[in-house]
Amino acid sequence: MTTNSEHRMNARTPVFPSKTTDMGTTIFTVMSALATEKGAVNLGQGFPDFACDPRLLDLVNDAMREGLNQYPPMTGVAPLREAVAAKIEALYGRRYDPVSEITVTAGATQAILTAILAIVHPGDEVIVLEPCYDSYVPNIELAGGVVVRVPLTPGSFRPDFDRIAAAITPKTRAILINSPHNPSGMVWTREEMLRLQEILDPTNILLISDEVYEHMVYAPNRHWSAAQFEGLAARAFIVSSFGKTYHVTGWKIGTVAAPASLSAEFRKIHQFNVFTVNTPMQHGLARYMADPSPYLDLPAFYQRKRDLFRQGLAQTKFRLLPGEGTYFQCVDISGLSVPEKNLGEAEFCKWLTTEVGVAAIPLSAFYGQGFDQQVIRFCFAKKDETLQLALQRLSRL
Ligand SMILES: Cc1ncc(COP(=O)(O)O)c(C=O)c1O
Secondary structure, eight states, rough: OSSSSOOOOTOOOOOOSSSSSOOSSHHHHHHHHHHHHHHEHHHHHHHSSOOOOHHHHHHHHHHHHHHOOOOTTTOOOOOHHHHHHHHHHHHHHHHOTTTTEEEEEEEHHHHHHHHHHHOTTTTTTEEEEEEEOHHHHHHHTTTTTTEEEOOTTTOOOOOOHHHHHHHHHHHEEEEEESSSSSTOOOOOOHHHEEEEEEEHHTSOOOOOOOEEETBOOOOOOOOGGGGGGGHHHHEHHHHHHHEHHHTTTOOOOOOOOEOOOHHHHHHHHTTTOOOOOHHHHHHHHHHHHHHHHHSSSSSHHHHHHHHHHHHHHHHHEEOOOOBBSEEEEEEEEEOOOSSGGEEEEEEEHHHIIIIISEEEEEEEGGGGOOOOSSSSEEESSSSSHHHHHHHHHHHTO
């Protein structure tokens, strides 16, 4: 008997149709949990195991103590938008208006979702180049878009422009690119950016250029931003992340640079999504950016780690794939002498974590249909001693 009482004998949570396909727990979470449980060296998920610059912490702390703790403007605090515009101009030669063309976001993940929600209508096609970062596909699906998967060339992971051009239809709303590329470490060349520009020139296709690893590119390679190409910049949301650049992945702060008309649409969604991003960190980052050396020195910092890790792996039976950029190194496991190499990438990674004590990520995790090519990804954004311990364990295989 139920009347006006708080109690309901048969209260139940309503069942409703899920808005997403069943994605389960991501492999990153699974591998990190397994690494912790087994005490393995975690070269799986991409985050540094070393501290950020204490000066950056002081600057954020100063901002908090100065009372900069209330809502900032929806688009981000002016000093940070100005610092970002100045940096893009200095590095890539394009002036974005900090008032109408730069927006501060809660990391690149929110930036990408927001850009997709802002531009993709139900039924619109969006091209992604696989393997790709795991949020792209669910983001497109959430917006009601149709995911069009174009593989990067297996082995080299270079863009295949014939396949990209063939994937374009009158329904194509956007293409997502990512250079330097997670997971492969491949960096687009100037010629490749020009080729994309040429393909997109006659179309109305928008570009989301995920450049979160822009400062992790190793000589003789260099980063080519979409900002450097008139025809790309005019149609692009360019996404960056402070988390990657300043070793603070947990802060979740990024930016989007886009022409004013695109930024206006972006901000309509941003406004009712996160609305604003935390104030003291924005001020701290703006002050920290006055000195460009932390990001200008980053390639040398990571190149040394990459070389240390690659030299160690070269002594093992893992076959090194190119490492042009990012803090990831992919390896081919087909030459290992252990029978577990034939388990499939995901099972191999679980075995590697459990039995060898080193966590890695299977490349198949970055493909919608789980393509297995006996390649796994390690993250080398780690202390030298962490890398050395991992190498010692891997050398047994
Ligand atoms: C290619 C790529 N894009 C976006 C992100 C997300 O960046 P953020 O932590 O700023 O959301 C990552 C993080 O690993 C990434 O690898």
